[in-house]
Amino acid sequence: MKRDEILEILEQKMGSRVSGEQLSRSLGVSRTAVWKQIKALRELGYRIAGSPRTGYLLEGVPDLLYPREIRKGLGTRSFGQEIFHFRRVGSTNQVAFDLARRGYPEGTVVVAEEQTSGRGRWQRPWFSPPETGIWLSLILRPDMAPVKVPQLTLVAGAACARAIHGCLGFRPAIKWPNDLLYNGKKLCGILVEMEAAAEQVHFLVIGIGINVNQEESDFPPELRETAASLRMVTGSRVARVPLVRRILEVLEEDYRDFCSSGFTGVRERWLEYETTLGKAVQVRLGEKQFTGTAEDLDAEGNLLLRLKDGKLQKIISGELTLCRQVDN
CATH class of the missing domain: 1.10.10.10 (Winged helix-like DNA-binding domain superfamily/Winged helix DNA-binding domain)
Incomplete structure (x- = not known):
């Protein structure tokens, strides 16, 4: 061109x-x-x-997530070699899901300056205002069974924490399984969606939403007590393009390590940034609720929760809340 x-x-x-x-x-x-x-x-x-x-x-150059600017200096083999950029879109995950069904390869990225129907885990809306955040989805085609996919959410969380730490110098904390926090407020959410048969993943999409340059007043009033941005942490505007590059580089490195060597290295990297273990938590999954102390992350990525009666409960998935105190 x-x-x-x-x-x-x-x-x-x-x-x-x-x-x-x-x-x-x-x-x-x-x-x-x-x-x-x-x-x-x-x-x-x-x-x-x-x-x-x-x-x-x-x-x-503008601080916009143009494919040309992202690919310039990008040190990956496949992640981000094909990028779809939108000024405004409903959901990058939905676009990426549709592209994956049409056969687009692993590593294809969808980014948007704004999402009008962004969503997080449990179908909650994700506030995605224009030109202030990183709203990104990535297509993967791992050769694995669906039961292993929850481990990939931990891969993504640890990779995003490492990328932010490396670029900006502060350590985000991971709340199991993959929310990134700073001083208890949410910086980043990750949503993994897949299409699969009983024993084989056809493809999956990792959606990453990072609050980058919002100020506190930019958030709706109902989010100001729970949400933060990288700008609020660092005190200055953050260039988004270099951060996107670094996320893709670290995520590709960690993903390939996971696919070739298993979960051990992922677990070690996740533990470097976690903020859950040793704390009182509540975990809700559907109608069930468990309360206790988060004790460990097992070799499969499950949370081990010590209940009030002393029993050890394995939590495979669920919505976790950090508590100030669990009554004995």
């Missing part, structure tokens, strides 16, 4: 003006065609100074 070629030339000459004539000769198009592409790039948010008469200078 001529637009991408113009950007490549302007990036190579960053800090210097490039004449319209030079761009015209390099691309084999008219200067009028160059001007039209420059205008289109400006409309996309690229800060390009100049005119056909004075030449063009790239002054900055």
